[in-house]
Amino acid sequence: MKILTIVGARPNFMKVAPLHRAFLAQSTIESKIVHTGQHYDARMSDVFFNQLELPKPDYYLGVASGSPTQQTAEIMTKFEVVIQAEQPDWVVVVGDVTSTLACALVAVRMGVRVAHVEAGLRSGDRKMPEEINRILTDNLADLLFVTEQAGLDNLHREGIPDEKIKFVGNVMIDSLAHYRPKANELGTVGRLQLTHGEYILVTMHRPSNVDMPDGLRAIVQIVTEAAMHNTVLFPMHPRTSANLIQFGLMDQLTVIPNVRLMEPQGYLEFLNLMEFALAVVTDSGGIQEETTYLQVPCLTFRDSTERPSTVTLGTNILLANLNPFTVATELASIRKGSRKKGQVPPLWDGATAERIATCLIFD
Structure with missing residues (x-):
């Protein structure tokens, strides 16, 4: 066959x-x-x-x-x-x-x-x-x-x-489980001199969030406020990076203390960074699943999710809009230990x- x-x-x-x-x-x-x-x-x-x-x-x-x-x-x-x-x-x-x-x-x-x-x-x-x-x-x-x-x-x-x-x-979890030891051996968190559970990982790439100035300004504000309390890692999708430059907002990000703007990461590097983050702020679909498996708090900027088990069973919190105040509130709760406790879905x-x-x- x-x-x-x-x-x-x-x-x-x-x-x-x-x-x-x-x-x-x-x-x-x-x-x-x-x-x-x-x-x-x-x-x-x-x-x-x-x-x-x-x-x-x-x-x-x-x-x-x-x-x-x-x-x-x-x-x-x-x-x-x-x-x-x-x-x-x-x-x-x-x-x-x-x-x-x-x-x-x-x-x-x-x-x-x-x-x-x-x-x-x-x-x-x-x-x-x-x-x-x-x-x-x-x-x-x-x-x-x-x-x-x-x-x-x-x-x-x-x-x-x-x-x-x-x-x-x-099958996404098949890859995560298979390559997790290899990602840990690579030691990206240690190489970047980060402390487990004390940094926030941010990814944004969906057109509804990054193609308009208002969405990008909200992202800049979210990153700015998060960086007042934690190191923020922001691996940039090419689309996001290009739009930040186009709308004249990239310079605002580059001067924020505690923010590390990064090139897109390899799968193993990103897996290691995700596993040991305090929280992940994203608009990705797959990351909702991976953080649920890893039991890492995830704040997802989507009006809806096609992966509802990550919300009903897992660690994902769905946020309907790019509201910096909502993010700050959720991250403050996570820092205090009031993180959402989830479970891994069947199979x-x-x-x-x-x-x-x-x-x-x-x-």
Whole structure:
């Protein structure tokens, strides 16, 4: 059985690494990786391949930067050639990025079965391009691998047949559990002369937060106030950095005492920084899950989350807007020890990829 697994953007890499290992462990599976190139910045792509010990992709589509529509069209055109050459039994897509939907569309149109890893997640906000990608991919897929109970509920409500749905757990946690010792050996926290539990880690990249001056000014204020009490680490997504410069706000950040502006970090470096932070302030999806597993307080700037178990079971607190006062209040509570105590959701046990491989073999 031949499987083509798709990667395109940073969150995909951490999900595909355990899948590829699990596929290689099965003598009946031939596993090949297709990298669309959706994240073309080496800081956001190549370093993850190296650290996650993924082989050189069997195919690199080299998609150019552009709008989601432009990238979708280019991915579809180039991936069609790959399917014609390989004639796979399965195309495995992960997450909710442009590459996920584009490759699923091509596979279905060419009669190849599609498995969607991390299926069923819904934010309820169709202004998010990821939400559209999730809904459409789930309706195209032949097998839907679900991470949490909310995913099951969503798919059942949308009328997806039970036989297509498999509750398997979270492959993102497979990577975290596998590479956590290696991240600790790397010792990024010590190398940066940080003290465990005494710094705040900030990441912001969503267009709704970083594409307008008001959002960026709020982020600057949040960082400024947090730095009055703790060292603040701010690894900057290229989009965030470019917009701070464009709107003339970068200089305000560079002069704040106790703030360390950083290049985007590798997976292992970021994992080590996340594990020993006092708190993480973010708008990321995957970080909500990782902090829940690590039992680190997480403040998430989103109107809604497609990962509700991180809120209902985990350590995540959802904040509907970039309100500096709210952040200051939450961080003050965390400093006093009034941190949210969470638990790890079911099947987030590091063995999800093996369960997925078994399902694909016997389906």
